[in-house]
Amino acid sequence: MDIIKSAFVELYPKKEFSYTTKIIFSNHFSMYNASIVKRQSSIEVRASGLWKDVAQDILFGLVQTLLVKFFGPPENETYNMKLYDQFLKNVHLSIPKKDTDKELEESFNRVGEQFLSDTVELSNLKWGTYSTRKLGSYDFQTDTIVISKALQGKDQRMLDYVMFHEMLHKKLKFSTTKSKKHFHTSEFHGWEKRFPQHEEIENELKKLGRKASKKNLLSWIGERFK
Ligand SMILES: [Zn+2]
Incomplete structure (x- = not known):
């Protein structure tokens, strides 16, 4: 079966499909990462080797989720896409924790204890590049929190706030409407406000961004967290 074609046809029954397709399993990806490459007449899905052992129904949902990136939202989210969402929300349970760092782990534990009643299990923790445009990210497919080096060895509250x-993100996951995922919901912002002096810290984080890239503060604010 041509999974990519079948996935496409179910998503967009009225559109024509005229691409050659290929799915490549590659060990260059960590854990459950995957990507899609679309050229003029071909579509290639690349996925980590671990995907070979995942149920076909869920792989089908992954392919559909990737196709939506190029072809836009379908009328309805498919059953397989919902399965994939469920998989993504739970996969952290099976991902080994290999990456860590003392400063990051201390921050993770401090925050977990103070604000989350230790309900979030340890993730992989990594320093990213020295970026003031993106201070942190959480990747569901690898259960990894990446924190910008711009926060290393600085005010602990700033690091803890980004952490x-x-x-x-790991605790609250995401909600989906019309195949679009929502991460920063009103519930999410409600939780953020529990952090003492969160407004003051936000202002300090903004200053950090301004110092490095004066011209682009607005986009920095938008991209600060992913
Ligand atoms: Zn975020």
């Missing part, structure tokens, strides 16, 4: 934000 808190990323841990909330």
